[in-house]
Every structure is written in C-alpha cells, then in structure tokens.
Amino acid sequence: MAKIIDGKALAKKIQAEISTEIAALKHRYGRAPGLAVLMVGDNPASAAYVKNKETACHKVGIASFGKHFHQSITQAELELIIDELNNDDRVDGILIQLPLPEHLDAIALINRLEPTKDADGLHPNNLGKLVRGEPGLRSCTPAGVMALLAESQIDIEGKNAVVIGRSILVGKPIALMLLEANATVTIIHSRTKNIKEITRQADILIAAIGKPEVITSDMIKPDTVVIDVGINRINDHEGKSRLVGDVDYSNVSEIASHITPVPGGVGPMTVTMLLKNTLWAYKSKFF
Numbered sequence: 442m443a444k445i446i447d448g449k450a451l452a453k454k455i456q457a458e459i460s461t462e463i464a465a466l467k468h469r470y471g472r473a474p475g476l477a478v479l480m481v482g483d484n485p486a487s488a489a490y491v492k493n494k495e496t497a498c499h500k501v502g503i504a505s506f507g508k509h510f511h512q513s514i515t516q517a518e519l520e521l522i523i524d525e526l527n528n529d530d531r532v533d534g535i536l537i538q539l540p541l542p543e544h545l546d547a548i549a550l551i552n553r554l555e556p557t558k559d560a561d562g563l564h565p566n567n568l569g570k571l572v573r574g575e576p577g578l579r580s581c582t583p584a585g586v587m588a589l590l591a592e593s594q595i596d597i598e599g600k601n602a603v604v605i606g607r608s609i610l611v612g613k614p615i616a617l618m619l620l621e622a623n624a625t626v627t628i629i630h631s632r633t634k635n636i637k638e639i640t641r642q643a644d645i646l647i648a649a650i651g652k653p654e655v656i657t658s659d660m661i662k663p664d665t666v667v668i669d670v671g672i673n674r675i676n677d678h679e680g681k682s683r684l685v686g687d688v689d690y691s692n693v694s695e696i697a698s699h700i701t702p703v704p705g706g707v708g709p710m711t712v713t714m715l716l717k718n719t720l721w722a723y724k725s726k727f728f
C-alpha cells in the first residue's frame with residue numbers, strides 16, 4: 442500500500458509558519474500583506490475556490506481585497522481595475538481567477554499585471570524567470586507539488602519524472618521545476634504515442650490532465666510516486682456528487698510507493714503557495 446502524502450497537513454503547517462511571520466512583520470512594516478482575488482461571473486467551482494482562498498488569507502493575517510464582478514464586465518473595465526490594484530500600496534498580490542468568460546482576453550489581463558504582484562506566477566516575466574532559473578513568483582500548484590515532494594523526502598535528482606499535461610498553469614511550469622531539481626523530465630500530452638510505455642518508466646508521475654480517474658494501475662510500475670493534480674467533480678452511481686482526481690486512486694494506491702489523495706492532496710497546497718507568494722511579494726517591497 443502506498444504512503445499517503447497529506448497535503449492538508451502540510452498546508453496547515455506552512456500556514457502556521459506564514460501566520461507567525463506575518464504577525465511579526467506587520468508591526469515592523471506597519472501593515473499586513475494584501476491579496477486581491479478577481480473573479481468574474483458565477484462559476485460555482487470558481488466561487489468555491491475563491492472562498493477557500495479568502496478564508497485562508499483571513500486565517501494567516503493577509504488582508505483580502507477580493508472583487509467579484511458580473512459576467513457582463515468588459516475588458517476595458519477590468520483593465521482599469523488591474524491598473525488601480527497595480528498602483529495600490531496595500532495590495533501585494535493580485536490573482537485573476539481562471540477561467541474567465543469567453544468575451545474576455547485572459548492573457549491580455551495577465552500581461553497587464555505588475556509582475557511583482559503576480560501572485561499566481563503566470564505573467565511572462567515570472568514564467569521567464571522560471572525558465573531561466575532565477576528567483577521569482579512561481580505558479581502556485583507546481584510550487585505546491587514541489588513542496589509536497591520535499592516534505593515526503595522524495596529523491597528527485599536523476600529520477601524519471603513524467604508529467605501528463607502541458608498547461609501553462611500546471612504542466613509546463615512543473616516540468617521546469619522538476620528539471621531544476623535535476624530530474625529527467627518527460628511531458629506527455631494528447632498527441633503522445635505509446636503513453637503507457639512512457640508512464641511505466643516513471644519514478645515520479647504527475648497527473649495534470651483534468652479527466653477523472655484516467656490514470657490506472659496498469660500504467661505505472663510498482664513503487665512510483667504518484668502526484669494527482671486533478672480536481673474533477675463527478676456523480677457516482679447513486680447520483681451523489683464527489684471530487685476525484687485524474688488517478689484511479691483505489692487501484693493505483695495498491696502499487697504506488699506514495700500517492701496524493703483528492704481532496705486533501707495538492708489542492709490545499711495550491712492555496713498555501715498563493716499565501717506564500719503574497720508574503721514573498723510583500724517582503725520584497727521592504728527588503
């Protein structure tokens with residue numbers, strides 16, 4: 442049976458550290474760190490994530506400047522709001538909750554963020570720093586995955602790491618972070634041939650596909666470390682809604698050496714890294 446990598450526990454531990462650090466710094470610097478989360482429309486999943494983020498901010502002492510906009514907001518209106526937040530000294534981090542409604546250009550909005558306030562690490566400036574191996578704001582989910590691997594004392598150097606998925610939010614940045622940690626990295630995507638042959642060579646497998654339970658036990662070799670980034674809401678046989686990952690957890694956990702559960706794995710770490718990025722951006726202003 443695989444060891445369960447407990448993301449909820451690690452998130453709690455890191456959040457406690459962040460909270461202590463903020464309590465000390467806010468007296469020295471005269472204000473708490475601030476994070477603005479911009480959400481457009483009423484996608485229920487997004488609303489739930491945004492609420493998680495605001496609760497977490499509150500717990501660690503980050504001021505939240507959350508803004509919720511009607512579906513009909515225009516690109517120009519959002520650009521103006523981003524400009525204001527870029528210039529607002531109380532705001533250290535800005536996050537644009539994705540996906541945005543069709544009529545909005547998410548890339549143009551991300552590009553407009555002040556890069557030092559890009560709490561999600563998605564601005565070209567920060568992604569460029571990641572490519573170059575320079576310090577910068579790192580994407581939250583990949584940073585959370587790396588923290589989980591470190592906490593579980595998983596050896597990365599020289600290991601075969603296979604990333605399934607190539608999104609800008611997760612797949613690409615995590616591949617770069619694993620490379621930075623000296624793994625031999627392979628990225629699998631929709632056009633990849635012989636997927637199973639490749640996944641069966643993985644010492645570390647990162648599933649970031651966005652399809653429920655598609656990674657099955659025949660796709661991995663024994664003792665692989667399996668990190669499940671997927672968060673999929675499905676209806677079970679009784680019609681009850683529940684969250685599952687991209688990995689068929691019950692079967693894969695029989696043969697993997699380590700596995701992250703969903704919920705309680707990568708998800709809570711994403712939120713925690715957002716807090717960490719906000720704290721980092723705040724400290725960079727004063728140091």
Ligand SMILES: Nc1nc(=O)c2c([nH]1)NC[C@@H]1CN(c3ccc(C(=O)N[C@@H](CCC(=O)O)C(=O)O)cc3)C=[N+]21
Nearest residue numbers: 490493537538539540561672704705706708709711712
């Ligand atoms: N600009 C942007 N940045 C993001 O980081 C971003 C985004 N857009 N859009 C959507 C995805 C999704 N996401 C999650 C955050 C927390 C949990 C989370 O806390 N999950 C918990 C609880 C889940 C639950 O029970 O609903 C868990 O997995 O245990 C999940 C998913 C951030 N995302």
